[in-house]
Amino acid sequence: xxxxxxxxxxxxxxxxxxxxxxxxxxxxxxxxxxxxxxxxxxxxxxxxxxxxxxxxxxxxxxxxxxxxxxxxxxxxxxxxxxxxxxxxxxxxxxxxxxxxxxxxxxxxxxxxxxxxxxxxxxxxxxxxxxxxxxxxxxxx
Amino acid sequence: xxxxxxxxxxxxxxxxxxxxxxxxxxxxxxxxxxxxxxxxxxxxxxxxxxxxxxxxxxxxxxxxxxxxxxxxxxxxxxxxxxxxxxxxxxxxxxxxxxxxxxxxxxxxxxxxxxxxxxxxxxxxxxxxxxxxxxxxxxxx
DNA sequence: GTACGAACTTAAGTCAACTTGAGGTCAAGC
DNA sequence: GCTTGACCTCAAGTTGACTTAAGTTCGTAC
Numbered sequence: 457x458x459x460x461x462x463x464x465x466x467x468x469x470x471x472x473x474x475x476x477x478x479x480x481x482x483x484x485x486x487x488x489x490x491x492x493x494x495x496x497x498x499x500x501x502x503x504x505x506x507x508x509x510x511x512x513x514x515x516x517x518x519x520x521x522x523x524x525x526x527x528x529x530x531x532x533x534x535x536x537x538x539x540x541x542x543x544x545x546x547x548x549x550x551x552x553x554x555x556x557x558x559x560x561x562x563x564x565x566x567x568x569x570x571x572x573x574x575x576x577x578x579x580x581x582x583x584x585x586x587x588x589x590x591x592x593x594x595x596x
Numbered sequence: 597x598x599x600x601x602x603x604x605x606x607x608x609x610x611x612x613x614x615x616x617x618x619x620x621x622x623x624x625x626x627x628x629x630x631x632x633x634x635x636x637x638x639x640x641x642x643x644x645x646x647x648x649x650x651x652x653x654x655x656x657x658x659x660x661x662x663x664x665x666x667x668x669x670x671x672x673x674x675x676x677x678x679x680x681x682x683x684x685x686x687x688x689x690x691x692x693x694x695x696x697x698x699x700x701x702x703x704x705x706x707x708x709x710x711x712x713x714x715x716x717x718x719x720x721x722x723x724x725x726x727x728x729x730x731x732x733x734x735x736x
Numbered sequence: 737g738t739a740c741g742a743a744c745t746t747a748a749g750t751c752a753a754c755t756t757g758a759g760g761t762c763a764a765g766c
Numbered sequence: 767g768c769t770t771g772a773c774c775t776c777a778a779g780t781t782g783a784c785t786t787a788a789g790t791t792c793g794t795a796c
Contacts, residue, residue: 461742461743462742462743462744463742463743472784472785473742473743474784474785474786475783475784475785477743477744477745478783478784478785482783490744491792491793492743492744492791492792492793493743493744493745493790493791493792494742494743494744494792494793495743495744503717503720503721506720506721506723507695507698507720510691510692510694510695510698510723511695513655513688513691513692513695514691514692514695515653515655517782517783518782518783519782524699524702525702535703538699538702538703539700539703541699542696542699542700542703545692545695545696545699546696548653548692549689549692549693549696551650551653551654552650552653552654552685552688552689552692553689554650555647555650555651555653555654555685556682556685556686556689558647558650559664559678559681559682559685560679560682562664562665562678563675563678563679563682564675577643580643580646580647580650581643581646583646583650601772601773602772602773603772603773612754612755613772613773614754614755614756615753615754615755617774617775618753618754618755622753630774631762631763631773632761632762632763632773632774633760633761633762633773633774633775634762634763634772634773634774635773635774657752657753658752658753659752
């Protein structure tokens, strides 16, 4: 099976080689050996990196991501914990939707100050509730 | 009008006083004066902090957030830029949804390795496309 | 067989976003 | 008038996620 140089992976994913080395050191991805002193990666590392980037987008730390999808695709953590994250993500999606709507509002509403605009306040208050309920169950 | 001590704001929002002081120094929020040497805040600071937290959830930096919603609720940046962010957020929401579905899958699929599971791969590939298209228009 | 380029290692540096620590101030209650 | 507790300032420290720099090692092409 054909393996990939770090530069190739970098070009395929847009992630800097230094970052890939860093991820390798941290155990987020795995090289399958060396060609001389060059790390060789399998093609599925691209998939893994996609997952890593999705996790980052979601605001997870690298160590959390590592636990969620470890190298061979088997998660270290249990169903319960993952489902909790799933639920959390649902809330986050709602929040982002609220933010998007708020921004859309800001771009269009002619009110002089949005903090005084009623419909804006309503939106934000809804978001606030969600936020507080999310914050209350934050973990490392 | 009644104003709030930093400790009160902290309790209302769950944000540490040191962070509130930091935000104040950075100009993300504004205190309306002092009582002795204590900062006094108006009630609407809670709304502002909600917006700040929403922005953080969305992965914006504090300086970006500051530009989006500055102290009086009037954004410094123009419609165009905000609408670009709105669009970006839409993509991010899609990505998060993909991540959520992937995680849901991981929790339920009995396959030994998810990286080999077809339906998982399909999901992630879709996410990959979105990711790349988002990455290509990143700015400070 | 030599030159080149792409990758390597290790340590140090950077940046954002906070937090901590030391020492100081003030208002309210007793 | 004294104590107490909540706040203050300012500088330095911390953490996570990388990046940069300096010097080194290979494989491939010529």
